[in-house]
Amino acid sequence: MDMTAMAEGVRTGDRRALARAITLVESARADHRMQAVALLSALGQGRQALRLGLSGTPGVGKSTFIEVFGMMLIRAGLRVAVLAVDPSSARSGGSILGDKTRMEQLSRQPAAFIRPSPSQAQMGGVARRSREAVALCEAAGFDVVLIETVGVGQSETMVAEMCDLFVLLMAPAGGDELQGVKRGIMEMADLILVNKADGDLAAAAGRTVADYAGALRLLRKRAQDPEGFPKALSVSAATGAGLDRAWAEMQALAAWRRDHGHWTSRRAEQAAHWFAAEVRQGLLQVLQREPAKGLMQVLAEEVAGGRKTPEAAAAEMLGRLGRTGG
Numbered sequence: 451m452d453m454t455a456m457a458e459g460v461r462t463g464d465r466r467a468l469a470r471a472i473t474l475v476e477s478a479r480a481d482h483r484m485q486a487v488a489l490l491s492a493l494g495q496g497r498q499a500l501r502l503g504l505s506g507t508p509g510v511g512k513s514t515f516i517e518v519f520g521m522m523l524i525r526a527g528l529r530v531a532v533l534a535v536d537p538s539s540a541r542s543g544g545s546i547l548g549d550k551t552r553m554e555q556l557s558r559q560p561a562a563f564i565r566p567s568p569s570q571a572q573m574g575g576v577a578r579r580s581r582e583a584v585a586l587c588e589a590a591g592f593d594v595v596l597i598e599t600v601g602v603g604q605s606e607t608m609v610a611e612m613c614d615l616f617v618l619l620m621a622p623a624g625g626d627e628l629q630g631v632k633r634g635i636m637e638m639a640d641l642i643l644v645n646k647a648d649g650d651l652a653a654a655a656g657r658t659v660a661d662y663a664g665a666l667r668l669l670r671k672r673a674q675d676p677e678g679f680p681k682a683l684s685v686s687a688a689t690g691a692g693l694d695r696a697w698a699e700m701q702a703l704a705a706w707r708r709d710h711g712h713w714t715s716r717r718a719e720q721a722a723h724w725f726a727a728e729v730r731q732g733l734l735q736v737l738q739r740e741p742a743k744g745l746m747q748v749l750a751e752e753v754a755g756g757r758k759t760p761e762a763a764a765a766e767m768l769g770r771l772g773r774t775g776g
């Protein structure tokens with residue numbers, strides 16, 4: 451495969467080239483990996499999209515929100531890519547985010563690109579592929595890259611580490627349920643959107659927004675953000691109410707961060723983080739291959755048999771790796 455030609459195809463916004471490029475970065479084959487690295491280098495880091503992370507538990511309305519919100523952005527003349535990061539597919543091979551037909555209207559738009567989460571991958575693999583897919587969509591000229599994930603622990607942290615803004619979609623709830631929201635997740639959120647603020651749920655949504663707003667005030671404000679952020683707002687993906695306001699707040703925060711240099715510094719930190727993660731991931735792979743794998747087994751047996759201490763065996767292992775480079 452010619453990576454220069456593929457890079458050119460991606461850069462001109464050719465959707466088939468983009469789809470093929472994403473398949474390439476998703477591949478676990480060693481030769482594909484080398485091509486993927488070459489492709490990403492060829493594309494460089496020229497243009498930047500708004501990378502928007504969106505998380506929420508199953509049933510909270512993510513698909514509905516993305517469909518309506520995405521259509522709103524397209525009407526405003528923007529190109530929108532949607533990528534799903536689904537940690538469940540890493541464990542079980544089944545996907546929460548990819549199975550049903552979602553975002554029917556959006557998926558038919560020439561200005562939209564929707565990529566369901568790939569099945570079968572290791573957690574580290576999911577992170578890498580998602581991040582690289584984001585970079586590809588960015589290079590392909592999308593204005594907004596929406597990175598969707600389900601609200602289950604690790605995946606949120608992963609998505610927060612690859613986006614410029616992180617939005618948490620929540621359901622109207624009683625005050626007690628609010629206690630169950632992990633502090634760490636609240637701390638990552640730039641915007642909490644309480645969905646389903648319509649019909650019978652409107653009043654509960656209003657109370658929930660007030661509860662979250664109170665909770666957010668208690669969390670230490672990030673030094674890099676303007677007054678009033680992070681914010682809680684109510685929306686209805688079903689009726690579209692509040693979506694324009696939510697978008698206005700996202701743009702305001704993004705513009706503020708750009709103007710104050712925080713956008714660039716956040717991206718720089720993320721790049722450094724991903725570099726270190728990639729090296730760690732590579733080292734783990736080295737350990738799973740010969741000769742390191744065999745040596746690991748031999749040393750493990752010696753430790754189990756009481757012939758070496760865990761510390762001495764680990765030092766020996768690391769010493770060998772250091773000398774041979776694997």
Ligand code: GDP
Binds near residue numbers: 510512514648687689
């Ligand atoms: P996901 O699992 O987070 O992607 O959630 P879905 O978008 O599939 O929505 C789950 C259910 O909630 C569906 O039955 C939707 O019709 C419903 N739903 C989504 N958004 C709203 C909303 O704003 N108001 C109401 N009343 N229902 C909604």
